[in-house]
Amino acid sequence: MPVASFHIISGNIIDSMMGIRGLQVVSTHMMYFLGGAVLTLEITVLSILIGMALGLVAALSKISGLKPLVWLATVYIDFFRGTPLFVQILLIYFGVLPMILPDSSNFTAAVIACSLNSGAYVAEIVRAGIQAVDRGQMEAARSLGMSNRQAMWHVILPQAYKIVIPPLINEFIAVLKDTSLVAVIAAEELTLRGKLLYSTTFEAAWIWGTVAMIYFIMTKTLSVLGDWVERRLANE
Amino acid sequence: MKRTVSLVLAAILILGMAFAVTACSKKEQTPTPQQTDTTKKVLKVGSETTYPPFESSSANGQYDGFDMDLIRAIGAAEGYEVQIQSLGFDALIPAVNAGKIDCAISAMTINDERKQSVDFSDPYFNAGLIIAVAENDTTIKSLDDLKGKRLAAEVGTTGKAASDAVKAKDPKTTVKTFDSVGEAFMELEKGGVDAVINDRPVTDYYVKNAEKGKVKMVGEEFSIDAQYGIPVKKGNTAIIKVINDGLAKIKANGEYQKIYDKWFGAAK
Numbered sequence: 001m002p003v004a005s006f007h008i009i010s011g012n013i014i015d016s017m018m019g020i021r022g023l024q025v026v027s028t029h030m031m032y033f034l035g036g037a038v039l040t041l042e043i044t045v046l047s048i049l050i051g052m053a054l055g056l057v058a059a060l061s062k063i064s065g066l067k068p069l070v071w072l073a074t075v076y077i078d079f080f081r082g083t084p085l086f087v088q089i090l091l092i093y094f095g096v097l098p099m100i101l102p103d104s105s106n107f108t109a110a111v112i113a114c115s116l117n118s119g120a121y122v123a124e125i126v127r128a129g130i131q132a133v134d135r136g137q138m139e140a141a142r143s144l145g146m147s148n149r150q151a152m153w154h155v156i157l158p159q160a161y162k163i164v165i166p167p168l169i170n171e172f173i174a175v176l177k178d179t180s181l182v183a184v185i186a187a188e189e190l191t192l193r194g195k196l197l198y199s200t201t202f203e204a205a206w207i208w209g210t211v212a213m214i215y216f217i218m219t220k221t222l223s224v225l226g227d228w229v230e231r232r233l234a235n236e
Numbered sequence: 237m238k239r240t241v242s243l244v245l246a247a248i249l250i251l252g253m254a255f256a257v258t259a260c261s262k263k264e265q266t267p268t269p270q271q272t273d274t275t276k277k278v279l280k281v282g283s284e285t286t287y288p289p290f291e292s293s294s295a296n297g298q299y300d301g302f303d304m305d306l307i308r309a310i311g312a313a314e315g316y317e318v319q320i321q322s323l324g325f326d327a328l329i330p331a332v333n334a335g336k337i338d339c340a341i342s343a344m345t346i347n348d349e350r351k352q353s354v355d356f357s358d359p360y361f362n363a364g365l366i367i368a369v370a371e372n373d374t375t376i377k378s379l380d381d382l383k384g385k386r387l388a389a390e391v392g393t394t395g396k397a398a399s400d401a402v403k404a405k406d407p408k409t410t411v412k413t414f415d416s417v418g419e420a421f422m423e424l425e426k427g428g429v430d431a432v433i434n435d436r437p438v439t440d441y442y443v444k445n446a447e448k449g450k451v452k453m454v455g456e457e458f459s460i461d462a463q464y465g466i467p468v469k470k471g472n473t474a475i476i477k478v479i480n481d482g483l484a485k486i487k488a489n490g491e492y493q494k495i496y497d498k499w500f501g502a503a504k
Binding site for chain 2: 094098102103105106183184185186188192195196198199200202204
């Protein structure tokens with residue numbers, strides 16, 4: 001087939017494609033979507049980092065055997081796993097933060113809510129990971145003269161670390177998807193941007209299809225990264 | 237012991253299945269328009285029911301408000317049973333187009349943008365926009381004062397469009413968009429924004445009730461386009477005719493005025 005006619009055909013296809021209103025709406029707003037995706041990523045990364053710190057502290061508290069610490073960690077974990085994130089976001093933004101940090105932004109509230117929520121799940125993952133390490137390891141370390149804390153830090157946690165990587169990656173993906181709920185407090189992340197565009201153009205299939213695709217690319221990247229980390233750890 | 241546990245589990249499962257079956261058969265019994273043609277026709281109506289005094293849900297789960305009374309009166313005048321369901325404001329037009337509901341009544345302003353997607357009934361209400369600010373605010377007195385300020389509005393409303401228009405004039409302006417106007421007022425009350433732009437009758441209601449003493453209205457009523465209509469699927473002339481006939485009837489027999497007085501009599 002001559003090159004020229006191929007160009008005419010493909011040109012026609014592109015022309016007729018561009019005649020679809022939904023595609024036009026989506027393609028002219030691609031930077032708008034990506035801007036929302038950046039905010040989604042910012043909230044996700046911050047929440048994951050803070051959530052991991054919180055989760056580690058809560059998990060260690062829970063297995064510490066110290067009554068007040070166990071009690072505190074249990075209340076925290078139970079509350080944030082036992083209530084919907086959606087409700088937590090509204091409670092924190094409209095209820096709790098105005099009392100303690102009156103000038104806080106919706107971004108702050110979004111990160112605090114997602115971190116606290118994720119921390120509770122991470123705590124249970126870490127606790128399960130630590131308890132999955134053979135009991136004999138702790139006994140052996142203790143019999144070598146290590147203190148309880150030394151044994152935990154140098155023997156148990158490095159082994160638990162490998163066990164918790166896959167469920168942690170899972171949790172990170174969940175955090176990324178759950179950030180869509182912060183749309184309710186007007187944090188203009190990917191989902192709210194989709195909603196805003198959709199409320200004026202009504203191109204449901206194109207807009208939500210694009211939003212879903214961008215989320216998918218982000219979560220897929222995370223899981224590929226997770227697989228890579230897992231493989232590297234297995235070879236160690 | 238084990239046997240008791242499994243017996244209890246089995247009992248729960250069987251009960252659950254029995255429930256599921258009755259629930260399903262109940263669903264099948266709910267009248268669809270085709271089945272009830274001989275008795276009473278059904279008009280399926282969608283509404284975003286957190287917009288008092290136009291629509292709200294009362295403690296007993298009933299939908300109340302000017303729009304609700306109006307559509308029920310229109311239905312009654314035309315021999316329809318009105319079934320109202322609560323949807324997000326931005327989901328109303330897609331639901332109409334997907335045929336999930338016959339029409340929507342939700343203080344929706346008729347504008348060209350929406351007319352591209354749906355057909356509207358005759359207008360049934362005139363409403364302009366108004367600015368609401370915190371009670372102690374002295375800097376905002378008119379639309380011009382909003383430039384560079386933090387604004388809040390409900391997604392998909394003309395108030396949101398007006399807020400965006402302010403932002404277009406001065407990019408330093410920020411616009412926060414919420415799912416319902418109630419959250420926008422909460423944001424105003426807690427100092428997260430400087431002003432809310434919204435339909436006058438609704439803002440009026442909030443200022444006199446929920447936000448009494450915390451929020452006030454400033455400036456003149458203004459609008460981009462200010463008439464409410466009832467959207468139906470494009471080309472659905474049958475339903476448009478029913479609605480317009482019903483509306484004309486209740487306007488002629490004084491019922492429209494009665495409903496108007498019930499919800500706005502005290503305010504005006």
